[in-house]
Amino acid sequence: xxxxxxxxxxxxxxxxxxGMGWVAGPRLVSAAAEAGALGVLASATMTPDRLRAAVREVxxxxxxxFGVNLRADAADAGERVRIxxxxxxxxxxxxxxxxxxxxxxxxxxxxVVIPSVGARRHAEKVAAWGADAVIVQGGEGGGHTGxxxxxxxxxxVVDAVDVPVVAAGGFFDGRGLVAALAYGAAGVAMGTRxxxxxxxxxxxxxxxxxxxxxxxxxxxxxxxxxxxxRMLRTALVDSLEDxxxxxxxxxxxxxxAAFRRLSGLTWREMVRDGLALRHGKDLAWSQVLLAxxxxxxxxxxxxxxxxxxxxxACGQVAGVIDDLPSCAELVGRVMREAEERLAxxxxxxxxx
Numbered sequence: 001x002x003x004x005x006x007x008x009x010x011x012x013x014x015x016x017x018x019g020m021g022w023v024a025g026p027r028l029v030s031a032a033a034e035a036g037a038l039g040v041l042a043s044a045t046m047t048p049d050r051l052r053a054a055v056r057e058v059x060x061x062x063x064x065x066f067g068v069n070l071r072a073d074a075a076d077a078g079e080r081v082r083i084x085x086x087x088x089x090x091x092x093x094x095x096x097x098x099x100x101x102x103x104x105x106x107x108x109x110x111x112v113v114i115p116s117v118g119a120r121r122h123a124e125k126v127a128a129w130g131a132d133a134v135i136v137q138g139g140e141g142g143g144h145t146g147x148x149x150x151x152x153x154x155x156x157v158v159d160a161v162d163v164p165v166v167a168a169g170g171f172f173d174g175r176g177l178v179a180a181l182a183y184g185a186a187g188v189a190m191g192t193r194x195x196x197x198x199x200x201x202x203x204x205x206x207x208x209x210x211x212x213x214x215x216x217x218x219x220x221x222x223x224x225x226x227x228x229x230r231m232l233r234t235a236l237v238d239s240l241e242d243x244x245x246x247x248x249x250x251x252x253x254x255x256x257a258a259f260r261r262l263s264g265l266t267w268r269e270m271v272r273d274g275l276a277l278r279h280g281k282d283l284a285w286s287q288v289l290l291a292x293x294x295x296x297x298x299x300x301x302x303x304x305x306x307x308x309x310x311x312x313a314c315g316q317v318a319g320v321i322d323d324l325p326s327c328a329e330l331v332g333r334v335m336r337e338a339e340e341r342l343a344x345x346x347x348x349x350x351x352x
Contacts, residue, residue, distance in 0.1 A: 001335065004164040005186035008133060009091055009112055010065045012036035013335055014177070014187030016135065016166055017194040017327070019069025019093060020143075020313075021045040021295055022302035023202055024194075026054050028327070030061035031199035035331035040067040040093055045295045048079050055087045067091030067114070072098040085109040093135065095144075097122055100129040107132070116168070118146040120156045123165075133164040135189050141169030142192050142315035145220065145230045151183075158184035172317040174337020178345070192315040199327045203305030206312065207324060215319030224311055225294050232312040236297075 003014045017024065017032035019042035029039035041058065043051045051068070058066055068084050070077060072094045081102060084092055092106050094115040106113050107130055116135040117123045123134045136157045138150025146153075150169040158165050167180040168189035180188045195202060196210055209232065219233040223240035231237065294311065301310025325333065 001338065003181070003186040005133060005166055008164055009038055009067075009114075011038045013331055014166075014181075015331060015334060016040065016168075016187060016189035018135075018168065018189050018191040019043070019067075019095075020191050020195060020302075022299050023200060024069070025201055026057040026061060027201055028194065028197070028199050029066050030058050031197075031327040032194060032331070033058070033062045033064035033066045035327040036064075037327070037331050038065065038067060038091065040069050040091070042069050043080055044069070044071045044074065044095070045299070048076060048083060051080060052083050052087060055083070055089060059087075065090040067093050067112075069093045069095060070098075072096045072102060072115075077102065081105060084111060097126050098131075103130045114166070117157070118153070119148075120153070120160050123157045123161050127161040127163050131163060133166060133186070134161065135166045135168050137189075138167075138169035139230075140316045142230050142318075143313045144227055145169070146228070154180065154183045154185060169315060170317060172321060174334045174339070175341055177334060177338045178341040192318050193321060193330065194327065195314070196318075196321050196324055197327050197330055198324050202302050205305050206301055206307055209307045209312065210314060210318050211322055211324070213314075213318050215316060218314060218316050218318055224297060229294075229311075230313065230315060232314055232318065234310075234312060235308050236310065 001014055005014050006012065013036040015037040017028065017037050017039045019040040021042045022045050024040060024042040029041050032039035041054055046054060055068065068089050070080050070092060073096055085106070089111060091112045091114060097115050097117065098113070103113050112132045113130070114133045114135060115126045115131050116137055117126065118137055123136060126134060134157065136154055137145065138153045139146050139148055140150055150167060154167050164186035165184065166187045166189050167183065167185040170176065171180065171188040171190050172193040177188050194200065196207060213232055217233055218230065219237065220228050220230045221237055221241060222228060223237065297311040298313060299310070300306040301312045304310065
């Protein structure tokens with residue numbers, strides 16, 4: 001299925017596997033790429049040296065195009081951009097809108113720039129700065145999310161920009177792909193659906209917890225870092241929501257210290273990253289610290305398998321997913337379902 005997005009990045013199918021921290025490593029990314037989707041490495045939880053090694057590992061596993069996801073506001077964003085350019089990565093995606101200067105640097109090197117946005121005005125801004133495409137995530141999506149549903153946000157963005165738009169938030173099958181195409185999108189991006197595959201490195205106990213969840217078990221909370229965050233409701237979420245400010249600050253400092261050791265960041269860099277997320281938001285200092293080290297809470301679940309003590313970010317679709325296919329099986333299924341839906345729609349159009 002050829003779209004403006006597949007032509008832009010050189011993949012066979014209009015599907016993106018999103019860059020999920022501690023999840024989207026070389027194993028998942030290469031499997032998604034081999035299946036014909038655009039696999040995206042999550043670099044925010046990697047040191048620069050680990051990012052370079054991960055890029056090379058993906059390339060050793062597959063010759064297909066793939067991308068790297070970056071935090072545009074990270075203290076070392078420039079260094080990570082240089083690694084992407086030096087290693088010849090095809091696509092750079094961003095969790096937050098990158099600066100005009102970062103976009104220009106990447107485009108000059110021939111890298112396709114695809115920021116993720118959650119509002120029409122953000123899409124308009126990055127498109128005007130030269131972004132090649134945008135991923136637009138509606139409120140159904142996992143992790144940090146907004147309030148506007150994909151079905152409302154997507155057509156707004158499609159009408160507002162002249163670059164390919166990839167839809168995210170609420171997609172898990174071929175029916176969703178066809179619906180996105182009908183809205184004018186050039187493809188879909190899926191995080192939770194790729195997290196719940198046999199190629200995902202997430203521990204089995206965590207996957208089982210996701211598979212057992214219903215739609216009602218997926219919630220949005222500000223208790224983790226002060227920003228709306230969609231995840232499974234767990235004992236940790238309950239305790240964070242019930243904790244007082246002093247307890248939250250102690251917890252935040254403890255997690256911050258652990259993440260500083262893992263990431264190699266200085267305290268100054270961590271506070272700077274936290275302040276970047278705080279910009280324009282009314283966050284307490286405990287929340288600023290948590291914003292800078294939320295990766296540790298994600299790691300507890302996604303790496304250590306602690307369903308009781310970690311954050312289990314996910315989209316609402318976690319409540320309707322009940323199996324663990326390989327990436328090849330998943331992408332093949334999505335494309336078959338999409339072709340069947342398109343054929344059925346053609347039948348409606350041909351009816352007298």
